[in-house]
Amino acid sequence: xxxxxxxxxxxxxxxxxxxxxxxxxxxxxxxxxxxxxxxxxxxxxxxxxxxxxxxxxxxxxxxxxxxxxxxxxxxxxxxxxxxxxxxxxxxxxxxxxxxxxxxxxxxxxxxxxxxxxxxxxxxxxxxxxxxxxxxxxxxxxxxxxxxxxxxxxxxxxxxxxxxxxxxxxxxxxxxxxxxxxxxxxxxxxxxxxxxxxxxxxxxxxxxxxxxxxxxxxx
Amino acid sequence: xxxxxxxxxxxxxxxxxxxxxxxxxxxxxxxxxxxxxxxxxxxxxxxxxxxxxxxxxxxxxxxxxxxxxxxxxxxxxxxxxxxxxxxxxxxxxxxxxxxxxxxxxxxxxxxxxxxxxxxxxxxxxxxxxxxxxxxxxxxxxxxxxxxxxxxxxxxxxxxxxxxxxxx
Numbered sequence: 001x002x003x004x005x006x007x008x009x010x011x012x013x014x015x016x017x018x019x020x021x022x023x024x025x026x027x028x029x030x031x032x033x034x035x036x037x038x039x040x041x042x043x044x045x046x047x048x049x050x051x052x053x054x055x056x057x058x059x060x061x062x063x064x065x066x067x068x069x070x071x072x073x074x075x076x077x078x079x080x081x082x083x084x085x086x087x088x089x090x091x092x093x094x095x096x097x098x099x100x101x102x103x104x105x106x107x108x109x110x111x112x113x114x115x116x117x118x119x120x121x122x123x124x125x126x127x128x129x130x131x132x133x134x135x136x137x138x139x140x141x142x143x144x145x146x147x148x149x150x151x152x153x154x155x156x157x158x159x160x161x162x163x164x165x166x167x168x169x170x171x172x173x174x175x176x177x178x179x180x181x182x183x184x185x186x187x188x189x190x191x192x193x194x195x196x197x198x199x200x201x202x203x204x205x206x207x208x209x210x211x212x213x214x215x216x217x218x
Numbered sequence: 219x220x221x222x223x224x225x226x227x228x229x230x231x232x233x234x235x236x237x238x239x240x241x242x243x244x245x246x247x248x249x250x251x252x253x254x255x256x257x258x259x260x261x262x263x264x265x266x267x268x269x270x271x272x273x274x275x276x277x278x279x280x281x282x283x284x285x286x287x288x289x290x291x292x293x294x295x296x297x298x299x300x301x302x303x304x305x306x307x308x309x310x311x312x313x314x315x316x317x318x319x320x321x322x323x324x325x326x327x328x329x330x331x332x333x334x335x336x337x338x339x340x341x342x343x344x345x346x347x348x349x350x351x352x353x354x355x356x357x358x359x360x361x362x363x364x365x366x367x368x369x370x371x372x373x374x375x376x377x378x379x380x381x382x383x384x385x
Contacts, residue, residue: 053303055329077279077303081330084306088333103281111310 231264
């Protein structure tokens with residue numbers, strides 16, 4: 001596959017290297033001449049010294065034939081514009097933006113960039129899983145609405161363990177979409193009995209996250 | 219009219235003063251720069267001393283900061299920072315998330331200005347506007363140039379008679 005990587009900082013450099021090693025074709029766009037030279041010396045002539053947020057650079061980098069563009073600069077506004085320009089002007093089929101401020105994930109989704117990666121969010125999820133109250137994870141915001149998908153694991157001694165889905169005190173607007181039990185996805189209705197270790201998938205208004213947590217985690 | 223202005227450089231400060239003197243409710247957002255050189259200067263030094271509106275220190279692409287600036291009841295937002303990308307992000311947030319009716323972003327790169335205008339974001343490029351004005355003043359369209367210059371000079375005259383807000 002052909003990838004255009006915008007930004008050759010630490011993330012862009014190692015990402016490009018990894019993509020090359022797995023046999024993909026890569027062009028990395030970097031505005032800083034010295035950084036571009038540094039990367040070129042290590043990865044070969046796949047570097048383009050140009051500002052990735054300008055349409056012309058994207059055209060020259062071949063964004064119109066790329067399978068995907070990944071914007072990984074340290075500037076959220078720049079990553080947003082790079083992705084939007086590629087999508088609109090070059091019709092790049094897949095654009096992925098690095099989000100430095102996790103609060104911007106939902107902003108990017110609302111503005112049409114569906115795929116975002118936030119290192120802060122990834123680390124937070126890992127840390128939350130390690131905490132005793134772990135097992136409650138807002139997984140993703142749902143594009144174009146103020147709702148989100150939450151995964152919650154039913155723990156021993158919590159109110160929902162052994163109860164029916166219908167008896168959960170979920171806030172209004174929240175609904176159980178399914179349950180993962182022993183690795184299998186199953187349908188859930190009001191009469192489904194919750195077991196310890198069940199991972200419950202809940203769709204909920206983002207604003208009601210706290211109430212969902214209370215209902216499922218006690 | 220309730221107006222939020224993001225970016226208080228010379229243009230932002232000038233426009234904020236103008237709207238404020240006409241009786242509009244204006245709040246101005248400018249980033250809290252961490253550079254010591256900048257920190258020693260007054261943040262909103264380009265606002266006239268008579269400015270009665272609100273000043274908010276913060277990132278104009280942050281939803282919380284924009285809420286503080288009153289974006290939820292704003293009739294217009296102008297994104298006038300030095301960064302094209304920041305202006306485009308702030309403008310889109312205002313239009314798509316907060317539903318602000320009139321949104322204008324300063325985008326100096328003409329390619330980006332055109333692309334986003336086609337997407338429904340009102341943009342203007344200082345490069346093309348200033349260039350076109352100068353061109354009009356020089357030749358073909360003297361009238362356009364003269365009308366604009368007359369207005370600009372009148373505003374300028376008012377401004378010069380006012381002491382600056384802070385040094």
